Amino acid sequence: MTDSSYVFDLLIVGAGPAGFACAYQLRNQDLKIAIIDQATFPRDKICGDALxxxxxxxxxRMEESLGEKFEKFAEKIDSHGVRFVAPNHTSLAINYQNPNQGNAAGYISKRLDFDHFLFQEIENQSNVEIFQGEKVLDILSSSDGIELNTATAKFSGSIIVGADxxxxxxxxxxxxxxxEKDHYxxxxxxxYEGVSGFHEDQHIELHFYKELLPGYFWIFPLPNGQANVGLGMLSSEVSKRKIDLKKALTDLIQSKPHLRNRFxxxxxxEKPQGFGLPIGSKKRPISGDRFLLLGDAASLIDPFTGEGIGNALRSGRIAAEYIIxxxxxxxxxxxALKQYDKMIYHKMWNELRVSRQLQKLLKYPRLFNFVVKQANNNSSVRTLLTSMLDNVDLKKELVKLGFYLKLLFGDIR
Structure with missing residues (x-):
C-alpha cells in the first residue's frame, strides 16, 4: 500500500545522463516534472567512464554555460587520443581532433562523479522534483494517463520517459x-590504482586480443592515479564459447607480458563488476502510447566502441522537443510520438550502422593487424584514421573493400 500520491505532467524514470538531458531541456517549460530513481546520488554506474x-x-548544445561549467569540473582528466592494440600486440596511438569549444576532445570521469555533476544541475530546477531511493514496481498506461507505483508512492502523469x-x-x-544476444x-x-605505462596525453586504450574478438579489453586512465580496466564481448559469443568474463579479465592481465609488467x-x-550493454545494432520501436525510451533503455549504445553517454544526452535533448x-x-x-523514433534514427542510425559493420570486421584479426601496420608506416594513413574518429562519412570507408586495396597498394597520400 502506497503512502503518498503525486500528480505531475511528465514522469522521468532514471536520473542519469538521458533523464538529466530531457529534464534540463524542459527547464523553461510550464510542465511539472517528476524524476524517480531507485538510487541515491551520488551513486556508481558501472561503465568505462570515457566521455x-x-x-x-x-x-x-543544451546551454553554453553548461559546457563551460563542465570544463571547470575538477573530477575529470583530459584525454587527447586513443591507443589501439592489434591482435598481434602491435599498437597505434592516434590523437583526437578537437571539434569542441573545450580544452580537450575527450575526458575521463568516474560516473559516480560525472552523473552527480549532472544531477546537481537539475536538483534545484524549479519545475522538477526528484524522488531518490524509489524503485519503480509497476507502470500502468491507459487512455487517461500513466500511473507509476513504488513501494511508498503513486505517481500520475500524462507521459512517461524511460531513462532507466x-x-x-x-x-x-x-x-x-x-x-537478443547478438545485439547485446x-x-x-x-x-585499479598504480597501473603504469599510460600515454603522456592520457590516451584511452583499446586492446583487441584474438581471444576476445569481436570484443576488446580496455584500460582508461582516471584522476588520482587510478584506472578503469575491463573487457566487453557480444553476449552471443560469451554464451557460445562459455566464457567466464571475470576469469578472462584476470587471465589477460596475468598472461600478457606487456600487461603483467604494467600491473x-x-x-x-574493487572486485570485478558486471554489466550489460544493449547495443544499437538494429532499429527498434522506442516510443508508444504515452512513453518514450532514451539512452541505454532505447538500446542506443555504439556497437563498436560501447560508448553510450553521448547518445543518451542526445536522445534526452531530442525527446524534450517531442514532449513539448x-x-x-x-x-x-x-x-504522434513515433516522430521521436524517426528523428533519433535520422540523427544516429548512420553511425550506429557503420559501427556495427566495424564490429563485424573484428572477426578478421589479420585485417586489424594490417591496418595498424600500415598506419604506423604511413603518416597519411594515420592522419586519415584520426579524421575518421570524428567523421562518420570518412568512417564508412573502413567498411569498404576499396579502402583496404588502397592500403595494400600504398595509394593513400
Missing amino acids: SADVVNQLY GAHSIVNRKLGNIKV CAGIRQY KNSIPL KAFENQNFTSD
Missing part, C-alpha cells in the same frame, strides 16, 4: 525491446 567529444558537444538503463522497467512494462554485450569493469605494482580497488509538441497538441498517442 567522448560528442558528450561535450551535447552539453554545449539497460534493464529499463519502462521498456519492460510498456515497450517491446527484447534482449556483456562487460566487466574493475578499478605489477597495481592494486585492485505532445503537450501543445494534447496528443500522447503512439502515432
